[in-house]
Amino acid sequence: SQTIHQWPxxxxxxxxxxxxxxxxxxxxxxxxxxxxxxxxxxxxxxLFYSVGIGxxxxxxxxxxxxxxxxxxxxxxxxxxLLLSDSGFYLCAWSFGGGTGELFFGEGSRLTVL
Amino acid sequence: AQKITQxxxxxxxxxxxxxxxxxxxxxxxxxxGLFWYKQPSSGEMIFLIYQGSYDEQNATEGRYSLNFQxxxxxxxxxxxxxxxxxxxxxxxAMRVDNYGQNFVFGxxxxxxxxx
Numbered sequence: 438s439q440t441i442h443q444w445p446x447x448x449x450x451x452x453x454x455x456x457x458x459x460x461x462x463x464x465x466x467x468x469x470x471x472x473x474x475x476x477x478x479x480x481x482x483x484l485f486y487s488v489g490i491g492x493x494x495x496x497x498x499x500x501x502x503x504x505x506x507x508x509x510x511x512x513x514x515x516x517x518l519l520l521s522d523s524g525f526y527l528c529a530w531s532f533g534g535g536t537g538e539l540f541f542g543e544g545s546r547l548t549v550l
Numbered sequence: 551a552q553k554i555t556q557x558x559x560x561x562x563x564x565x566x567x568x569x570x571x572x573x574x575x576x577x578x579x580x581x582x583g584l585f586w587y588k589q590p591s592s593g594e595m596i597f598l599i600y601q602g603s604y605d606e607q608n609a610t611e612g613r614y615s616l617n618f619q620x621x622x623x624x625x626x627x628x629x630x631x632x633x634x635x636x637x638x639x640x641x642x643a644m645r646v647d648n649y650g651q652n653f654v655f656g657x658x659x660x661x662x663x664x665x
Contacts, residue, residue, distance in 0.1 A: 471653075480641065480657040496652070525593055531653075538585050539643075539653055541595035 439464035443528040443542035450549055456501075456515040458545050460528030463509065468530040470511040471539065472503055475525040487511060488533065523549045552577050554642050554656035561661050563632045570617070571627040571659045573642030582646045584625040586616065589639040589658070598640075601625055629661075637663045 443460040450456060462468050469488050473481040483496045485503035493503050500519060504512045511528060528542040553576040563569035575584065586598040601609045601616045609616040617626040629636055642656040 481655040483652060486652065527593075527595060529595075538583075538597045538600055539587075539595075540597070541587075544593040544595075546593070 439530075439540065441528065441530055441540055441542045443526075443545055446543060446545060448545060448547045450518050450547065452520055452549055453517045456513070456518050456522070456547070458513040458526055458528075458547075460511045460513075460542055461509055462511075462530045465530070465532070466508060467533040468509065469533050470505060471529040471531075472511065472513045473527045473529065475527060477524070481527065485513070518547075518549045520549050523547055552579075552644060552646050552652070552654045554644055554654050556642055556656035556659050558659045559657075561659055562664055563629075563661065564664050565634060566631055568628060568630045569632055569661065571629070571640050571642075571661065573625045573627065573656060575623050575625060575642075575644050577623075577644065577646055579646045582644055584616070584618070585643040585645070585653075586614070586625075586627045587641045587643060588636075589641065591638070595641075599627070632663045634663050634665060637661060 440463045471486045472484040474484055475481050485493055485495055487493050487505045490505050501515050526545045529539040531537055531539050555574045558572055582603045584601045588596045588598055599609050599611045599614045599616050601618045608618050613630045615628045617628055639658045639660050641658045643653050645653045
């Protein structure tokens, strides 16, 4: 069966510090991968998605970036965090080219102080 | 543009009663999928139910059913026999098959089940 893990679960960072959130999927190959952000009490905002290694599509211009160095690994990064980057970040995957649902990781709660 | 609307920011329901959470969508594409997710206070997103645009029957999964009215572009979630554990945020989402790999989410409805 397929599983998805993301870490860290909780992160408190000062403004201007770097960020790295990591997500890995197991039990499938060539998944579509996604990073979403959820502000407190709000819906989900798609940040990045990837259909293959090195292929990243950005939906929202910001100081965040994403990379997919391996087939089942998706990394969200920032060189310098802003206060507005605080939120709940969710990694997700779906079957490549399929019509199925999104499967979500446990989420990472980021607080920028 | 693809859009999901959930007009109920919050809903209350008595335990053991049924509740309907509204969802309308906007797309000009003919092939799409509609999803409902549950997000408890822990934050995880739990997939509940799926309806394809070409499915003629309404989807059902246990106590969850999706009332799909294609002409009205609505995909309401019906939860029967509500339980205290159903208290959570509920998100309606759409995936348009010819629109890359993008899922669009609604703003969510917070459901509170009262004992």
